Amino acid sequence: GIQVEQSPPDLILQEGANSTLRCNFSDSVNNLQWFHQNPWGQLINLFYIPSGTKQNGRLSATTVATERYSLLYISSSQTTDSGVYFCAAKYNFNKFYFGSGTKLNVKP
Amino acid sequence: DGGITQSPKYLFRKEGQNVTLSCEQNLNHDAMYWYRQDPGQGLRLIYYSQIVNDFQKGDIAEGYSVSREKKESFPLTVTSAQKNPTAFYLCASSRPTGGIDIQYFGAGTRLSVL
Numbered sequence: 001g002i003q004v005e006q007s008p009p010d011l012i013l014q015e016g017a018n019s020t021l022r023c024n025f026s027d028s029v030n031n032l033q034w035f036h037q038n039p040w041g042q043l044i045n046l047f048y049i050p051s052g053t054k055q056n057g058r059l060s061a062t063t064v065a066t067e068r069y070s071l072l073y074i075s076s077s078q079t080t081d082s083g084v085y086f087c088a089a090k091y092n093f094n095k096f097y098f099g100s101g102t103k104l105n106v107k108p
Numbered sequence: 109d110g111g112i113t114q115s116p117k118y119l120f121r122k123e124g125q126n127v128t129l130s131c132e133q134n135l136n137h138d139a140m141y142w143y144r145q146d147p148g149q150g151l152r153l154i155y156y157s158q159i160v161n162d163f164q165k166g167d168i169a170e171g172y173s174v175s176r177e178k179k180e181s182f183p184l185t186v187t188s189a190q191k192n193p194t195a196f197y198l199c200a201s202s203r204p205t206g207g208i209d210i211q212y213f214g215a216g217t218r219l220s221v222l
Binding site: 030031033035040041042043045048086088090095096098099100101 | 141143145149150151152153156164166196198200207208209210211212213215216218
């Protein structure tokens with residue numbers, strides 16, 4: 001199956017700082033999603049981004065499929081951004097493969 | 109409102125008991141998934157189903173069973189053979205269409221052993 005690695009595993013930021021989270025995958029994918037898991041455990045979809053760049057408010061994501069990585073940018077971080085960020089990759093009709101996550105703590 | 113409903117939110121299992129976690133979706137999604145998450149860890153796939161009356165084992169299927177008799181429903185049974193069932197269980201669904209396949213999650217069920 002596809003190996004998905006996320007870095008860094010932990011990140012502590014001061015409110016207002018910017019950050020970049022990385023997701024590397026070992027094989028070709030045609031499906032890449034980013035999720036935010038809030039403190040109550042709910043996974044919220046952030047981006048469906050198999051290639052290219054998308055932006056949603058303070059968040060943006062870029063996937064370079066040919067180089068097998070995706071980046072999630074968080075600008076002007078807020079305390080509500082805290083939680084765990086997961087990426088998940090898939091190829092065709094196979095199952096999704098999740099990374100182990102980046103735990104973000106934004107301090108006021 | 110369309111979405112994925114998992115119940116119950118919290119569940120306690122006695123030694124030797126089977127328990128069933130419910131997952132219902134009204135998104136008209138074909139594919140459904142069950143994941144297990146241990147504290148501080150990522151998600152591990154237990155079972156998935158791409159169509160009604162068909163399902164496949166994931167990476168950690170031992171001690172679990174599922175059924176998919178209806179498109180909307182994908183219940184997970186944690187059997188007594190699962191010796192360490194305490195975890196957070198997440199159900200998801202997706203609808204592969206035109207090469208796009210976006211997965212959505214329910215709010216989860218926390219299972220503890222008494």
